[in-house]
Amino acid sequence: xxxxxxxTGIILSTSLYSQQNIxxxxxxxxxxxxxxSFEMDNKPSDKFHLIKFDxxxxxxxxxxxxxxxxxxxxxxxxxxILIRYELPKEQLKTVNxxxxxxxxxxxxxxxxxxxxxxxxxxxxxxxxxxxxILAKNSGLYFGLVSIxxxxxxxxxxISYKANQNTKIDFNDYDLIIAIIDDKEHEMVPVxxxxxxxxxxGYNNMTLKDPKTGTVYKFYKIKKSMTTKERxxxxxxxxxxxxxxxxxxxxxxxxxxxxQ
Numbered sequence: 444x445x446x447x448x449x450x451t452g453i454i455l456s457t458s459l460y461s462q463q464n465i466x467x468x469x470x471x472x473x474x475x476x477x478x479x480s481f482e483m484d485n486k487p488s489d490k491f492h493l494i495k496f497d498x499x500x501x502x503x504x505x506x507x508x509x510x511x512x513x514x515x516x517x518x519x520x521x522x523x524i525l526i527r528y529e530l531p532k533e534q535l536k537t538v539n540x541x542x543x544x545x546x547x548x549x550x551x552x553x554x555x556x557x558x559x560x561x562x563x564x565x566x567x568x569x570x571x572x573x574x575x576i577l578a579k580n581s582g583l584y585f586g587l588v589s590i591x592x593x594x595x596x597x598x599x600x601i602s603y604k605a606n607q608n609t610k611i612d613f614n615d616y617d618l619i620i621a622i623i624d625d626k627e628h629e630m631v632p633v634x635x636x637x638x639x640x641x642x643x644g645y646n647n648m649t650l651k652d653p654k655t656g657t658v659y660k661f662y663k664i665k666k667s668m669t670t671k672e673r674x675x676x677x678x679x680x681x682x683x684x685x686x687x688x689x690x691x692x693x694x695x696x697x698x699x700x701x702q
Contacts, residue, residue, distance in 0.1 A: 448673065457580065465484070465577060466482055468481055470701065472530070472702050476528060477528045477533055477535060478531060480525050481540075482580075486546075489521060490521070491549055492546075492548055494520060494546055494547070499541075499543075500675060501539065513614075526623075530643075532592045532694055537700060539572070540695045541693065541694045542692070542693060543690050544693065545688055547681070547688050550683070554573075555686070559674055561681060563674030565587055566587070567588060570585065571680070572682070582623065583682075584657065585620065585626060585630055586620065587619065587620060593613045596652055597652075600650065613661065617668045618662040618673070619659065627684070627685070628685060629682075629683045632681075633679040634664065634679075635677045636664075636675075636677055646663050648660075648661040
């Protein structure tokens with residue numbers, strides 16, 4: 444009988460930490476926030492196996508909702524995915540977390556992985572999305588942006604920064620892209636020369652055109668990049684679709700928060 448109780452305890456303990464292949468990796472109190480980290484069991488760590496939150500609700504033992512600090516971006520990642528919450532008034536010893544993880548597996552076969560080519564061979568200020576995708580989703584847009592167009596769209600922003608003694612020169616960036624996506628077709632650019640990095644570069648900047656809703660991303664890939672190197676930047680694109688995304692639910696109770 445004791446062996447039966449022991450086995451039951453092991454099964455219950457395991458169910459708290461891994462459900463539907465989702466692992467609650469840790470819950471930690473750091474400075475003035477609580478950080479939760481999740482992983483997917485036995486998932487390869489590469490650009491063809493990505494995860495992010497679709498939904499997530501975290502509560503304390505009384506059922507009070509934790510407040511998202513919005514410091515951790517909910518973007519596709521290769522390994523663990525993070526979220527940060529404000530510290531509650533009462534010390535948080537355990538946390539409940541319920542939600543859904545999106546498991547994105549892009550491939551040529553499911554029409555969600557595209558090799559666009561080197562920057563020097565691609566037209567700027569045009570939609571680079573494959574025509575087969577646009578035929579059913581005409582509102583999607585992904586393209587390289589010229590300095591001239593960027594200066595025109597964000598001339599007010601440049602003037603505003605100049606009035607604050609901050610100079611903005613888009614020539615300082617190695618790559619500028621424009622994106623319009625939706626909830627079903629999020630797009631992820633990949634630069635293979637940076638070890639297939641999804642969120643590459645340093646001192647990057649993201650701006651949004653309020654008139655069109657287009658998101659512009661400005662990347663500095665490395666210091667002192669030459670004109671030739673900029674032209675040789677290879678660019679790939681991952682586009683969600685119903686065949687490439689699996690939604691995996693999870694529900695964890697009374698997970699211990701490390702202080």
